[in-house]
Amino acid sequence: MNILVFIKQVPDTNEVRIDPKTGTLIRDGVPSIINPDDKNAIEEALRIKEEHGAKVTVVTMGPPQAEKALREALAMGVDEAVLLTDRAFAGADTWATSLVLAKAAEKLGYDLIFAGRQAIDGDTAQVGPEIAEHLNLPQVTYVEKVEVLDGKVRVRRAMEDGYETLLVKTPCLLTCIKELNNPRYMNIYDIFTCYAKEIKKMGIDDLGLDKEEVGLVGSPTKVKKSFTKGPKAQGEKFDVPPHEAATIVCEKLKGMHLI
């Protein structure tokens, strides 16, 4: 069984700051990590490998520095790592990104694909589902339990008010949430061999894509403006009984033409 895991390297923070002038993410001084949900995806693939036997390949699209995330995955015990890197990929939105990842999946071959639910920097939760659409694969999102059966998987999907259990034919794509498992640590054995392993690099030509389909050019999303919400004014404080307070609030709202 070939398992592909799509991962993303993200800044190690939940509060990504945006440069007010350029509207882009400020990454300076913030260490990079494997996106947390993607670690759950790696763990699940490794767990299945240990239980049923499989080859686990991690794939990421990113600049050359994203190699660090792949080395970390190798140090957790995955078998192979692929870096999809090309200047033409820069500035991609989720559509252009998922197209590149889907093409890579076609080239690499797969029986099962894992991705994290969403990345902590973009928070879109779109890339996983879009890969499945490009590949015309069944997909299950918000996966919190996976059981591998013959030719299919039984998957439990978290809902707001409960869960759904689905039986899905493989190949399929599953997006993982943190409730799925506890990602393992890197280990000394694999840490000391991970830099000796070759990381396969694939660019636009290897994937057979056109420049118009990828990167900023291939992205239907157009960002008009990115900004950080300005600080709120302090407000006024009234120390009065409740009925007087209600009157004051109403007057203020009327004054703002809100009621």
Added chain:
Amino acid sequence: MDFSLTREQQLAKEMLEKFVENEVRPIAAEIDETEEFPIETVKKMARLGMMGIPFEREIGGAGGDFITYIMAVEELAKACATTSVVLSAHTSLCCWPIYAYGTDEQKAKYLPKLLKGEHLGAFALTEPNAGTDAASQQTTAKLEGDYYTLNGSKVFITNGGYADIFIVFAMTDRSKGTKGISAFIVEKGFEGFSLGKIEDKMGIRASSTAELIFKDCKVPKENLLGKEGIGFKIAMSTLDGGRIGIAAQALGIAEGALNEAVKYMKERKQFGKPIATFQGLQFYIADMATRVEAAKNLVYKAAWKKQTGQNYSLDAAMAKLYASETAMYVTTKAVQIFGGYGFTKDYPVERMMRDAKITEIYEGTSEVQKMVISANILK
């Protein structure tokens, strides 16, 4: 000259820091209180290859290097001195002498399980009347047919209550003095071997410091380590390396206490401002941080010399002497900075201060280190 870590060491450091924060720090105060040996932590460390870091994969090791092993001891000690000495005693004092002096058969029999952490190791040299004067061993070993018969007792044996494999020293020929001492690989299940008292200690309280009793203990003659009469040499060379481990432990304790002190000084307010703004305490931090940095350089230089095959005996002694004194200095100052709170168990610095003291005593007291250092300088 290059002080930077390799890429592998850097990844190992990231892994160790996470492991310590998630698995070690949360239980450090509890095991200090209960004296419960951290056996579950050891199992987790084993799965990550931490029980055999500096040994080749071909013999069951994790394929790492000595500097990474030292870093592991240091990182563990930042949060829990007990857990760090479990690793240090196992690796430096049990695995290493078998690796360095064992026959191929002994290595094949004992190392894979030790290095994978399926077995825990210990080192038994100290006796009630043979501490710093390690040469006056009372335990005897007499060859009778296919077995050596061991009689005597050992005290203060780190990991003692939980170890599976012990390196035990005993007199095979008293007339030859130190040249009459031999080393043996003893399994805990050998007939005539039993555990005595488990010590109730000031610090590293969960490390299971045990008395070992040998009463006509039958040790197969193929378990003699090296040759008869080289036991003292094995012990001294083993302790040379072990000292780097204890120095790393002391360094970690000092760094842990310094981190706590810095954090507290920024939070704690007196006279309407954080105590970090008071110059008297700022000078404490300057002294603490400078000593920690000096200790770190000594520890890593000794580790680098060992890793690169250079003679490290003098460096190890200096590192152990200075790092342990630094641990004592920094933890005492940290308690002072915390004031009354530092004297309570609500904060970890009192534990760190109690843990620090042993680093000036075991694997050669500070006075022994000074003997080793001066003998090297004045030779």
